[in-house]
Amino acid sequence: QELPLSETIRLNQLGFYPNAAKVAVVVGEATGPFQVMTPETKKVVFSGTLSEARKNAISGKTTHAADFSAFTKPGTYVVVIPGLGRSYPFEIRADVHRALAIGAIKGFYYQRTAIELPAKFAGQWSRPAGHPDTRVLVHPSAASAGRPAGTVISSPKGWYDAGDYNKYIVNSGITMGTLLSLCEDFPDYVKKLNTNIPESSNNVPDVLDEALWNLRWMLTMQDPADGGVYHKLTNASFDGMVMPDKATKDRYVVAKGITATLDFAAVMAQASRVLKPYNNALPGLADSCLTAAVKAWGWAKANPTVVYNQREMNTKFDPDVSTGGYEDRSADDEWIWAAAELYVTTKDDAYYTAVNLFPDNRTPLPSWPQVRTLAYYTLARSGNTLTALGKKDLPVVKKHLTTLADSLIDGADRQAFQTVMGKSAKDFIWGSSSEAANQGIALLQAYRFTDSPNRRRYLQYALGNLDYLLGRNAVGYSFVTGFGDKTPMHPHHRPSVADGIDAPVPGLLSGGTNANAARQDKCAGYTTTIADEVYLDADCSYASNEIAINWNAPLVYLAAALEALQTD
Numbered sequence: 001q002e003l004p005l006s007e008t009i010r011l012n013q014l015g016f017y018p019n020a021a022k023v024a025v026v027v028g029e030a031t032g033p034f035q036v037m038t039p040e041t042k043k044v045v046f047s048g049t050l051s052e053a054r055k056n057a058i059s060g061k062t063t064h065a066a067d068f069s070a071f072t073k074p075g076t077y078v079v080v081i082p083g084l085g086r087s088y089p090f091e092i093r094a095d096v097h098r099a100l101a102i103g104a105i106k107g108f109y110y111q112r113t114a115i116e117l118p119a120k121f122a123g124q125w126s127r128p129a130g131h132p133d134t135r136v137l138v139h140p141s142a143a144s145a146g147r148p149a150g151t152v153i154s155s156p157k158g159w160y161d162a163g164d165y166n167k168y169i170v171n172s173g174i175t176m177g178t179l180l181s182l183c184e185d186f187p188d189y190v191k192k193l194n195t196n197i198p199e200s201s202n203n204v205p206d207v208l209d210e211a212l213w214n215l216r217w218m219l220t221m222q223d224p225a226d227g228g229v230y231h232k233l234t235n236a237s238f239d240g241m242v243m244p245d246k247a248t249k250d251r252y253v254v255a256k257g258i259t260a261t262l263d264f265a266a267v268m269a270q271a272s273r274v275l276k277p278y279n280n281a282l283p284g285l286a287d288s289c290l291t292a293a294v295k296a297w298g299w300a301k302a303n304p305t306v307v308y309n310q311r312e313m314n315t316k317f318d319p320d321v322s323t324g325g326y327e328d329r330s331a332d333d334e335w336i337w338a339a340a341e342l343y344v345t346t347k348d349d350a351y352y353t354a355v356n357l358f359p360d361n362r363t364p365l366p367s368w369p370q371v372r373t374l375a376y377y378t379l380a381r382s383g384n385t386l387t388a389l390g391k392k393d394l395p396v397v398k399k400h401l402t403t404l405a406d407s408l409i410d411g412a413d414r415q416a417f418q419t420v421m422g423k424s425a426k427d428f429i430w431g432s433s434s435e436a437a438n439q440g441i442a443l444l445q446a447y448r449f450t451d452s453p454n455r456r457r458y459l460q461y462a463l464g465n466l467d468y469l470l471g472r473n474a475v476g477y478s479f480v481t482g483f484g485d486k487t488p489m490h491p492h493h494r495p496s497v498a499d500g501i502d503a504p505v506p507g508l509l510s511g512g513t514n515a516n517a518a519r520q521d522k523c524a525g526y527t528t529t530i531a532d533e534v535y536l537d538a539d540c541s542y543a544s545n546e547i548a549i550n551w552n553a554p555l556v557y558l559a560a561a562l563e564a565l566q567t568d
């Protein structure tokens, strides 16, 4: 007899590592026994008792946990709560997130501009090239003596930022920093991830090849005359929900700005380091990146007050630009990140002393407008290779990492889903999935680069946040398209909407639950205002169900790093 599916049982819909924690969470009042069974034959392989009740601090709802960590045998199973039903099926397997890591990297391939995606690489999501960007206009806001308004420049390649078709330097910053950090942190493991892209057969890891698609675009965004970097390459206004090759409006590079230029400097400095070992395959690229980084730094030094302000820009110049702003009034953190990357790459103490790297004892979770902590990750991983000046501060750097990690895990065991994510309603902002992923990365950095007595718990809770992303959460979705049983089918993603294929483009992380989504996108259909439950799988819900490169990158990092660490 069939066991009914119960969506009140929330778990990682992909599964669990044999020797790691395995937890399902049941929303509601169920108590008593639970079983783990084989899905077809209903053979009971593990029996346990639901935990004591936890109260969701946000919704007030009751949850109970089914902990079957003691069961380690590989296979495919369901969790069964007598009287309620079964969970989605999941696997226990040594490399249970490997396909996800590969798929999430492949997600970037599907975001490529300026290249056809043939079926050989893109399967049913094959499509013609979009946005060649070989004839881009210099917007009046970006005019300079050498490049007056209307000058045509070529700025091809790069990824689409998100569900829209524009290319933004600031958001490329943290995205590239995260992917490059994965290459630095797990150089051997990334070589094992084949994503079936045109470059797969070269001697460069696919994730790095993928990042190069965007890096080469970024390089074209620097004005060669002065080293300043344009804030974005964009339409004047967002395209309709059409395929990329059908979106042919004029494209512009707009004003240079301090955050774009410093993010660019940081990325190029880091890329130079990461690319060094691949100089045979990519002759000269590492050097070009460093040259570009130094030049960008020079512009920043000369123009520290040039802040990108779209509204003000639109009062002075035409056409008005209404696409994504990525505005950030404070560049303090971008200075810290750029200085740290330039210092670590060049070992030139002048960069280390150019800005105060430790202005206070805060360790903000990375996000696109807040990149300070990326500097601490880089200093921590570089450890003993630093000059005496940097080495002296390593204890301070490690303190930053453990302070953040300890604050994240504090109280996580009492949280309704036993995850770091969701302890507070504040987590549920626009792009909350990336909060979860970045929390996971912060925990992994502290796990790897400190000797805190809590290290094991950092690792455990990093995995817990991946469980969150894949289904152990208040809405019961795995937020990654194509990975899991209940996944976003209608992301705000133009190709997925316009391609006529039922399944969305796979491997893309939905922004996820966002307490303010209804007010922000005014999409019809939200059914609740409870902060950890405001999520709508509809393509009009760009505030809860768009996808974006800066959300996919930490997913890539988290999934790949946890896979790599399974051998630890």
Ligand code: 9MR
Pocket (backbone or CB within 6 Å): 161, 162, 163, 164, 323, 324, 325, 326, 430, 431, 542, 546, 547, 548
């Ligand atoms: O991720 C961005 C989020 O933090 C902001 O609150 C939001 C509104 O400004 O914009 C998000 O970024 C969007 C960008 O502006 C345009 N491309 C899609 C991005 C994801 O929604």
